[in-house]
Amino acid sequence: MAGRIAAEAVERRDLHHLKxxxxxxxxxxxxxxxxxxxxxxFLEENWNKSGADFESLIRKTWVGFKEYxxxxxxxxxLSPELQLR
Numbered sequence: 001m002a003g004r005i006a007a008e009a010v011e012r013r014d015l016h017h018l019k020x021x022x023x024x025x026x027x028x029x030x031x032x033x034x035x036x037x038x039x040x041x042f043l044e045e046n047w048n049k050s051g052a053d054f055e056s057l058i059r060k061t062w063v064g065f066k067e068y069x070x071x072x073x074x075x076x077x078l079s080p081e082l083q084l085r
Contacts (some may be wrong), residue, residue, distance in 0.1 A: 035072055
């Protein structure tokens, strides 16, 4: 993606075209990266809490478990902070 957009900018002789990189990567990866960052914050917030259910915490915050995605599917329209709690 970056290489393609850089090549297009050179072909067009328009460095402003490079701004398209930001738009494209955010469209492609933005929601997933944002959701992952929220999950990471939730994990760090709860990691050392006494009485925390470690297995549940890991399942909710590690991408390899179906629980990681469950809240994302069931929480459309809510703020990201509420989605994770």
